[in-house]
Amino acid sequence: MSTIVATLATDRARRPRAALTALLAVAVAVGAPFYFAPFQVFQLTMVLVYAVALAGLNLLVGFGGQISLGHGAFFAAGAYTAAVMLDRYDTGHLATLPVAAAGCFLLGLGFGVPALRLRGLYLALVTLSFAVFLPPLLKRLEPVTGGSMGLTVDKLQPPAWSGLAEDQWMYFVALTVAAVALLLARNLLRSRAGRALLAVRDNESAAEVMGVRLSLHKTLAFAWSALFAGVSGCVYTWVIGYVSPDSFSFVLSITLLAGLVVGGLASLYGPLLGAAFVMYVPSWAQDISDAAPGVVFGLLIIVVMFVAPTGLAGLVGRLRSLAARRPTRTTPAPDRTPESAPDTDATSASESSAPPTPADPAPADAEPVGAPPRTEKE
Amino acid sequence: MSEPTTASAEAEASTEPDFLTASDLHAGYGQARVLQGLDFSVARGEVCAILGPNGAGKTTTLRALCGMVRGRGSVTLDGTQLLGRSPEQAARLGVAHVPEGRGTFNELTVEENLRIGAHLRTAHWRRGRAERAAVAADLERIYGYFPKLRQRSRQAAGSLSGGEQQMLAIGRALMLRPSLLLLDEPSLGLAPLVTRELFEIVRAVNEEERTTVIVVEQNAQLALDIAHRAHVLEAGRLVLSGPADRIREDGQVAEVYLGVSVRTGTGG
Numbered sequence: 189m190s191t192i193v194a195t196l197a198t199d200r201a202r203r204p205r206a207a208l209t210a211l212l213a214v215a216v217a218v219g220a221p222f223y224f225a226p227f228q229v230f231q232l233t234m235v236l237v238y239a240v241a242l243a244g245l246n247l248l249v250g251f252g253g254q255i256s257l258g259h260g261a262f263f264a265a266g267a268y269t270a271a272v273m274l275d276r277y278d279t280g281h282l283a284t285l286p287v288a289a290a291g292c293f294l295l296g297l298g299f300g301v302p303a304l305r306l307r308g309l310y311l312a313l314v315t316l317s318f319a320v321f322l323p324p325l326l327k328r329l330e331p332v333t334g335g336s337m338g339l340t341v342d343k344l345q346p347p348a349w350s351g352l353a354e355d356q357w358m359y360f361v362a363l364t365v366a367a368v369a370l371l372l373a374r375n376l377l378r379s380r381a382g383r384a385l386l387a388v389r390d391n392e393s394a395a396e397v398m399g400v401r402l403s404l405h406k407t408l409a410f411a412w413s414a415l416f417a418g419v420s421g422c423v424y425t426w427v428i429g430y431v432s433p434d435s436f437s438f439v440l441s442i443t444l445l446a447g448l449v450v451g452g453l454a455s456l457y458g459p460l461l462g463a464a465f466v467m468y469v470p471s472w473a474q475d476i477s478d479a480a481p482g483v484v485f486g487l488l489i490i491v492v493m494f495v496a497p498t499g500l501a502g503l504v505g506r507l508r509s510l511a512a513r514r515p516t517r518t519t520p521a522p523d524r525t526p527e528s529a530p531d532t533d534a535t536s537a538s539e540s541s542a543p544p545t546p547a548d549p550a551p552a553d554a555e556p557v558g559a560p561p562r563t564e565k566e
Numbered sequence: 567m568s569e570p571t572t573a574s575a576e577a578e579a580s581t582e583p584d585f586l587t588a589s590d591l592h593a594g595y596g597q598a599r600v601l602q603g604l605d606f607s608v609a610r611g612e613v614c615a616i617l618g619p620n621g622a623g624k625t626t627t628l629r630a631l632c633g634m635v636r637g638r639g640s641v642t643l644d645g646t647q648l649l650g651r652s653p654e655q656a657a658r659l660g661v662a663h664v665p666e667g668r669g670t671f672n673e674l675t676v677e678e679n680l681r682i683g684a685h686l687r688t689a690h691w692r693r694g695r696a697e698r699a700a701v702a703a704d705l706e707r708i709y710g711y712f713p714k715l716r717q718r719s720r721q722a723a724g725s726l727s728g729g730e731q732q733m734l735a736i737g738r739a740l741m742l743r744p745s746l747l748l749l750d751e752p753s754l755g756l757a758p759l760v761t762r763e764l765f766e767i768v769r770a771v772n773e774e775e776r777t778t779v780i781v782v783e784q785n786a787q788l789a790l791d792i793a794h795r796a797h798v799l800e801a802g803r804l805v806l807s808g809p810a811d812r813i814r815e816d817g818q819v820a821e822v823y824l825g826v827s828v829r830t831g832t833g834g
Contacts, residue, residue, distance in 0.1 A: 380688055387671045387682045394669030397632055398742065399657030399686035454673075 244416020253389030266421025296414025338432025452501025672724030683741025
């Protein structure tokens with residue numbers, strides 16, 4: 189009883205602070221592109237793009253208890269959908285987003301079928317095959333995809349009324365998409381379907397005897413997850429303006445999974461931290477050791493997993509509860525606290541006082557050498 | 567939603583036609599055939615105990631009823647064939663199974679666990695206000711039976727004690743508004759006092775909601791205390807069947823087949 193009272197009391201005390209934190213996060217997120225140099229803004233944009241894909245992967249792996257080593261394929265499908273539409277059909281950028289999302293949702297439904305029969309390492313192997321066969325396929329479909337040369341398309345241009353530079357505009361677009369995606373993921377998990385998904389992860393047979401349709405919810409998890417990856421890939425094309433089969437090798441899939449595990453499985457803001465890790469650490473690794481950045485990256489993953497076995501998000505949570513010193517804290521269900529989606533309504537992209545900045549950052553899409561990811565969350 | 571009828575339950579149970587009828591029920595796992603042709607029936611609104619030593623096929627019987635293992639033969643629930651259905655379909659027909667070892671969703675909160683129980687009732691997009699109100703009312707009803715769950719409603723199920731988890735598992739099953747409640751070894755790993763409390767609640771649920779209950783137990787004494795009827799299994803066959811009182815009184819028979827002395831209550 190006393191623990192309940194304590195929890196309620198701290199909940200009440202934490203609400204204003206949580207609101208303040210959220211406000212601060214929004215302010216930082218909105219202010220960042222006006223403070224940093226274009227290249228740094230570009231890097232932040234890519235963090236947001238990857239965060240969307242990781243949020244989707246998190247639905248599947250973190251909350252669904254399944255595994256996919258093939259999410260790079262859905263990412264690529266989204267990216268190519270956008271590129272082909274822009275290149276061949278000259279549609280506007282915005283029109284590519286719903287098509288990529290819907291297409292990947294359907295792809296996910298289809299590819300989710302193996303998940304009904306396989307689990308663990310077997311499922312990992314099958315999903316890895318998506319990622320392996322996609323690049324050669326893209327090369328063969330030259331008339332549509334441009335073959336090995338890839339496709340170069342127009343980047344997203346800022347509208348005149350915004351007065352923003354290209355990098356800033358892209359940042360705000362990515363921020364909007366990421367905010368919507370993270371919110372959507374959160375709401376999805378709180379819905380009936382989300383609860384069913386969590387139940388399936390926790391105890392499959394018990395969920396089934398409660399009337400939860402395993403096949404439906406498992407494939408739906410795949411489909412939603414693929415949708416997020418596709419949206420992420422679509423925005424990637426907008427930002428980079430270039431797609432080629434080699435950008436989407438199976439290493440991308442492994443990097444996504446590694447990023448998610450490092451960021452924190454089954455945490456709502458873990459994908460953001462994981463995306464930052466995937467984006468920044470390879471270039472730091474390059475600074476530390478020119479000769480073997482992959483080794484440094486791999487070692488860093490090991491260090492993170494050693495220090496924070498539940499990922500960076502888990503580390504943050506642990507530090508916070510250490511700081512708050514609440515020994516009677518009850519074990520919470522994974523991340524249901526309302527303050528866990530920091531940049532929620534950071535959609536106001538209508539700032540009109542932007543310093544003119546020259547923007548043409550080189551796409552530094554550093555791809556790390558994947559360390560063996562943890563296979564399945566138990 | 568529930569008309570409390572207490573005393574008449576037992577009397578009425580014997581007059582109504584059988585609610586669940588199993589005939590020539592066979593089931594097993596792969597090569598291992600566990601049930602070798604069971605015939606038994608359960609009347610509407612009664613508590614039926616299935617007793618027997620380890621490996622007799624008690625758990626398998628329940629699993630065959632709820633679709634977790636494939637069975638041969640015939641099992642009808644209110645005239646509908648139960649065999650050959652998936653657990654999810656069985657749940658749709660009103661069969662709620664509380665598995666051995668509870669099977670709570672440990673990373674979900676207590677309340678979320680209970681809401682999973684109402685999963686089928688909130689199906690599709692017709693989650694009207696009425697249905698939501700009904701679920702809320704059912705939550706209250708469950709919390710009424712298990713006040714401890716209300717105190718812990720926002721706690722993760724994994725942090726509950728064994729007894730509380732068993733309560734949660736039963737409460738979750740009741741959220742389904744089942745017509746048939748299957749309890750598999752509710753006393754497993756619990757202190758005697760907690761078990762007794764639990765069985766009292768099961769009795770109350772049965773009396774107030776007229777839910778038909780089949781309970782599988784090692785602890786024959788406890789099960790016979792709340793049961794109207796009992797079936798004793800041994801090696802996949804039914805060896806003894808009858809009203810609970812008679813089985814309880816027939817101490818010698820029980821001792822032979824159950825390997826326990828029912829009178830002194832040292833079973834387990």
